C-alpha cells in the first residue's frame with residue numbers, strides 16, 4: 001500500500017476545505033474553512049492543531065481540534081489517513097462539535113457527532 005500524507009489541502013462533501021502543515025514528525029497546525037455552520041455569524045477561516053500517531057506513518061491515525069473564530073464552539077476530529085484501492089488518499093473521520101451552552105441544564109444538547117470523508121483538494 002502507498003503512503004498517505006496529512007500535509008496539504010483537503011476538501012469534503014460539504015464543500016469545506018482545510019490546509020494542514022506538519023510542524024514536526026507528528027504534530028501539525030493549519031486552517032479550516034467550513035462551508036456550513038448553524039450560526040448566523042459570517043463564516044471565517046479558523047485555526048486547527050493536531051497530532052498523528054508516531055507508530056505508523058504509512059496510513060497514520062490522527063486527531064485535531066478546530067477552534068472556530070466566528071462562534072463559541074470547537075470541533076474535534078479523529079480518524080485515519082488511507083490510500084484507497086484506486087491509490088487516492090482519503091481521510092476517514094468522525095467529529096464532535098461542542099457548542100457553548102448558557103447553563104449546565106442545557107449541557108445535554110450542546111454536543112453533536114458526525115462522520116466525514118476528506119479527499120485531496
Ligand SMILES: CC(=O)N1C(=O)N[C@@H]2[C@H](CCCCC(=O)O)SC[C@@H]21
Nearest residue numbers: 016034037038039068071073075116
Ligand atoms: C466535516 C464536517 O462534517 N463539518 C464541516 O466541515 N463543518 C461542520 C461544522 C462546522 C461548525 C462551524 C462552527 C459552528 O457552527 O459552531 S464542524 C463539522 C461539520
